[in-house]
Structures are given as structure tokens and as C-alpha cells.
Amino acid sequence: MNTLSYGLLSLLSKDSRTGYELMQHIQPFWPAKHSQIYPLLAQLEQKGYVEFVHVIQSDKPDKKVYSLTEAGLKALQEWIGLPTDPPVTRDEFALKIYCIGLVNKEEALSMLVERASYYKGKKERFMESFEKVKRQSEKPLEELEFHDPMFANYVLVKKAMLKVDADLHWCEWMRSKLKS
Amino acid sequence: MNTLSYGLLSLLSKDSRTGYELMQHIQPFWPAKHSQIYPLLAQLEQKGYVEFVHVIQSDKPDKKVYSLTEAGLKALQEWIGLPTDPPVTRDEFALKIYCIGLVNKEEALSMLVERASYYKGKKERFMESFEKVKRQSEKPLEELEFHDPMFANYVLVKKAMLKVDADLHWCEWMRSKLKS
DNA sequence: ATGACATATGTCAATTATGACATAACAAGG
DNA sequence: CCTTGTTATGTCATAATTGACATATGTCAT
Structure with missing residues (x-):
């Protein structure tokens, strides 16, 4: 198993x-x-x-x-x-960023714009999931209790949103770095 | 390849x-x-x-x-x-959270405490990397230019920090949810 | 001294994961 | 009419990844 x-x-x-x-x-x-x-x-x-x-x-x-x-x-x-394995992330983009100095600023910038738009799409889909959970839940989400079947949906969408926000935030920060 | x-x-x-x-x-x-x-x-x-x-x-x-x-x-x-593959994350903990309602609050809380401490350890190691980059760099990090060999180290540690902060923030938010 | 740990390289079987192939029914758009 | 996309299930060859085994040297603590 x-x-x-x-x-x-x-x-x-x-x-x-x-x-x-x-x-x-x-x-x-x-x-x-x-x-x-x-x-x-x-x-x-x-x-x-x-x-x-x-x-x-x-x-x-x-x-x-x-x-x-x-x-x-x-x-x-x-x-x-049972003990839980740590999460594993494999990120080709990060590997490319490691040697990003090999290309010119313009190309680097366009890579970042593309990646940012990828994360924006992801965020939108998570926001839709969030709205869906909100609609399906009888109570306001903040009041959902531990054993409510909606609880997990709520907290997992929250988790996904926080992470995608961090990714987006980094992308935007990088873009401002490259534009200067 | x-x-x-x-x-x-x-x-x-x-x-x-x-x-x-x-x-x-x-x-x-x-x-x-x-x-x-x-x-x-x-x-x-x-x-x-x-x-x-x-x-x-x-x-x-x-x-x-x-x-x-x-x-x-x-x-x-x-x-x-070439086009860059999207990052892939596999997270056993998230799969467990999905059915967290199956265990009692105390057990769920202890799982979260453990996961939070895992992320804290990770954050500490990233902060050490950050300090190391700072020491190795001649310029202040914010002034590092695109083609500086230290630039990638700086922005990638930043990326890692933002993500681990998001994870930690979610863990603490969950802990407060479970304690109430 | 004895066992554990870090460095360092390597192989190999087994497990995990992907991509291609296969089939089929219906919907929507050009 | 025809292609494309979605739903739906399945197999199989290949690729990616892990875990175990193997070896060797040095250090550090018990």
C-alpha cells in the first residue's frame, strides 16, 4: 500500500x-x-x-x-x-532560475511573466473552489467545526491559497527586481 | 535528457x-x-x-x-x-488533512504541532542559507545585480522563505482553529 | 574497541509514475 | 460532416525514483 x-x-x-x-x-x-x-x-x-x-x-x-x-x-x-512523509516538490523553474544569469534580462523577464500568469490562473481556480465551498456550507466558513465534512475542504483551499499567494508574491518581486 | x-x-x-x-x-x-x-x-x-x-x-x-x-x-x-514544466508537489499530510475528521481533535492537534516544528526547522535552515549568502556577497543583497553570481542564490532563498512562511502561517492558523 | 556518522562512489532490483495506445458515446462548433 | 473535447475505463512499455547492498577512510563519542 x-x-x-x-x-x-x-x-x-x-x-x-x-x-x-x-x-x-x-x-x-x-x-x-x-x-x-x-x-x-x-x-x-x-x-x-x-x-x-x-x-x-x-x-x-x-x-x-x-x-x-x-x-x-x-x-x-x-x-x-503513522508518521507522515514530508512534502516533496520538484520545480524545473527554480532549476532554471539558478542559472538565469546565462540569458539576458528581457528573456528572464518574459519567463517570469509567463510563470506569474500560470500562478494567476491557479489562484483563480482556487478562488472558485473557495466560492464553491462557501456555497455548499450552511455555516459561515470561519464557524465550521472540526468534524464538519466541509471543514477539510475549507482549510485545504486556504492552504492552497496561501501557497499560491507566496508564489505570486515572489514572481512580482522578481519582476520588479528585473525591471530596475 | x-x-x-x-x-x-x-x-x-x-x-x-x-x-x-x-x-x-x-x-x-x-x-x-x-x-x-x-x-x-x-x-x-x-x-x-x-x-x-x-x-x-x-x-x-x-x-x-x-x-x-x-x-x-x-x-x-x-x-x-524551452517551455518549463509546472512544479509538482506531493503532500501526504494534505491527504491526511482531507479526512482529519476521522480522528479526535487532540490527535489532529499533535499532528499539526509536529508539522509546524518540521517547517520551523526548515525555516531555520533557510535563514542560515540566507545569512551565508549575505556573508558571501560583497554588496548588500538588495543591490545585487541580475548577472551577479550571487543573485540567483539570493532570490531562490527568498523564494524558499516565502513558501515556508506560508506553510508555517497555515499551520499556526490551523492550530488556533483546533484549540477553539 | 566498537558503533555511529559524514564523506565519497557505485550498482541493481523494485517501486512509482508517465505517455502512448485502445475503445466508446455524446456534445459543441466550424 | 468532421474535428475537437469531455466523460469513462483499461493496458502496457518505458522512464524516473527509491531503497538496499557494497566498499573505503576518517572522526567522534561511548
């Missing part, structure tokens, strides 16, 4: 979902392609941690809706108690 | 370094073990992008000091102009 498998169980602990949906929703925390997800779901099903029902759709292709089993919940709870 | 290979060239564009040193210094941008670095260096040498000299040491094991060649510099410059 690798981390991604536990991640899938984690998502399934809130809602039953298809492999396709799991693939989409796990991206912010643990990027993975469907070609990695589907085999892991089959494994989890064999272990009895998840189960699925075929759902026939007329407008779209049929799907398998997965749910967490009792055994899956138990496995998930044990995993939470 | 994968991203890590170009990353190694990037580091070598500033200083000649051993595989061991490259492994240590590339961690913040692109975590990798020595077992991945050494074979890539051999590949890069075969391609003529780097060269090395054996250095015999009496106090420590002998080492190979790698340098960037002209061909390596050319390859590096071409890579900088």
Missing part, C-alpha cells in the same frame, strides 16, 4: 466516487494520471478496502462508483496515525 | 562540484538520491556535457570533481529557452 492508495481511501471516506473523479480531485495533493489510479483501485478492491457498483449512463459512458468499506476505513485510520 | 540532468548542468554552471555535493545542493529544487545522480553524471560525461578530474584526498575518500564543458553550456542554454 503506497501513499497514493491511502489518498484514494481518504477521498472515498467523504463521498463515493468514480476512478475518473478520484483522478481529478486528488491532483492538488498528489498528482497522478488515470493509468496509475485504475490499477490501484483494482488492488484496493481485491484487498476489500473499497467496493464498486456499475452505473449505466445513457448520455455518457458507463462508470464504476467506488465506496469505502469498513476494512478500508480501518486501514485509513491506521495510516493517519 | 531529463530535467534532473539539466538541473545538474545548471548547478555546474556556477561551480565545479562532486556528485556528492551536487546531490546535496539540488535537494531544495529537485530532491534526488545519490543512486540517481551518479549514473546521470556518467551519462552527461559520455555526452561530453561535463568532464571530471580525480582528486585524491588523504583525510576523506577520493572524489571526482565535475565541470561543465562548452557543449554542456550550450545544451543548458537551449534548455532554458
Whole structure:
């Protein structure tokens, strides 16, 4: 059982979902392609941690809706108690910045503009998620309690926003550095 | 040629370094073990992008000091102009937070305290790097110019600090949420 | 002295992750 | 009508990454 498998169980602990949906929703925390997800779901099903029902759709292709089993919940709870690996970030842009002096200022500036716009797009999507959480929640977000199912959504979007703000802030700071 | 290979060239564009040193210094941008670095260096040498000299040491094991060649510099410059992959972060802790409601508040709080202390340690190390850059630089850091070899060190430490501050800020905010 | 740790390089099996291929049904736009 | 995009599931070869094993020297603490 690798981390991604536990991640899938984690998502399934809130809602039953298809492999396709799991693939989409796990991206912010643990990027993975469907070609990695589907085999892991089959494994989890064999272990009895998840189960699925075929759902026939007329407008779209049929799907398998997965749910967490009792055994899956138990496995998930044990995993939470285990030591947590530190986050891993691999950033090609930072590697390029390390030797940015090799190109001229104009090229460097255009790279930064592009990266800033990438982060702006990300921020926009996070703001949309934030609004979505706000709409779905009955209470004002600040009053959400620990055990409320919306609590995690709220705090994780907050986390994502803080990080993307830091990235954007650095980009803008760099741009002002390069313009002078 | 994968991203890590170009990353190694990037580091070598500033200083000649051993595989061991490259492994240590590339961690913040692109975590990798020595077992991945050494074979890539051999590949890069075969391609003529780097060269090395054996250095015999009496106090420590002998080492190979790698340098960037002209061909390596050319390859590096071409890579900088190519489109840059977005950063990838995999965060087990975030996956656990998603289903944090499964455990009690006390356990959640202790997980956050631990994660906060992890980030504090990271921040301390970044602050040391910052001080080191400050000492090595002749000019005040804010006055460092684009082509100064210290410029990249300065802006990358700044980047790391901003991100770790965001992480720490979120941890403390979460702690206050859980205590109430 | 004995074990642990840092330096230093290397190989190799196993795991993790990606990209390509494959199929299929419907929607939307040109 | 045709291409492109989304939904939906799956396999497989390849690539990237890790963890274990291997070796050697020196230091430092117990």
C-alpha cells in the first residue's frame, strides 16, 4: 500500500466516487494520471478496502462508483496515525532560475511573466473552489467545526491559497527586481 | 535528457562540484538520491556535457570533481529557452488533512504541532542559507545585480522563505482553529 | 574497541509514475 | 460532416525514483 492508495481511501471516506473523479480531485495533493489510479483501485478492491457498483449512463459512458468499506476505513485510520512523509516538490523553474544569469534580462523577464500568469490562473481556480465551498456550507466558513465534512475542504483551499499567494508574491518581486 | 540532468548542468554552471555535493545542493529544487545522480553524471560525461578530474584526498575518500564543458553550456542554454514544466508537489499530510475528521481533535492537534516544528526547522535552515549568502556577497543583497553570481542564490532563498512562511502561517492558523 | 556518522562512489532490483495506445458515446462548433 | 473535447475505463512499455547492498577512510563519542 503506497501513499497514493491511502489518498484514494481518504477521498472515498467523504463521498463515493468514480476512478475518473478520484483522478481529478486528488491532483492538488498528489498528482497522478488515470493509468496509475485504475490499477490501484483494482488492488484496493481485491484487498476489500473499497467496493464498486456499475452505473449505466445513457448520455455518457458507463462508470464504476467506488465506496469505502469498513476494512478500508480501518486501514485509513491506521495510516493517519503513522508518521507522515514530508512534502516533496520538484520545480524545473527554480532549476532554471539558478542559472538565469546565462540569458539576458528581457528573456528572464518574459519567463517570469509567463510563470506569474500560470500562478494567476491557479489562484483563480482556487478562488472558485473557495466560492464553491462557501456555497455548499450552511455555516459561515470561519464557524465550521472540526468534524464538519466541509471543514477539510475549507482549510485545504486556504492552504492552497496561501501557497499560491507566496508564489505570486515572489514572481512580482522578481519582476520588479528585473525591471530596475 | 531529463530535467534532473539539466538541473545538474545548471548547478555546474556556477561551480565545479562532486556528485556528492551536487546531490546535496539540488535537494531544495529537485530532491534526488545519490543512486540517481551518479549514473546521470556518467551519462552527461559520455555526452561530453561535463568532464571530471580525480582528486585524491588523504583525510576523506577520493572524489571526482565535475565541470561543465562548452557543449554542456550550450545544451543548458537551449534548455532554458524551452517551455518549463509546472512544479509538482506531493503532500501526504494534505491527504491526511482531507479526512482529519476521522480522528479526535487532540490527535489532529499533535499532528499539526509536529508539522509546524518540521517547517520551523526548515525555516531555520533557510535563514542560515540566507545569512551565508549575505556573508558571501560583497554588496548588500538588495543591490545585487541580475548577472551577479550571487543573485540567483539570493532570490531562490527568498523564494524558499516565502513558501515556508506560508506553510508555517497555515499551520499556526490551523492550530488556533483546533484549540477553539 | 566498537558503533555511529559524514564523506565519497557505485550498482541493481523494485517501486512509482508517465505517455502512448485502445475503445466508446455524446456534445459543441466550424 | 468532421474535428475537437469531455466523460469513462483499461493496458502496457518505458522512464524516473527509491531503497538496499557494497566498499573505503576518517572522526567522534561511548
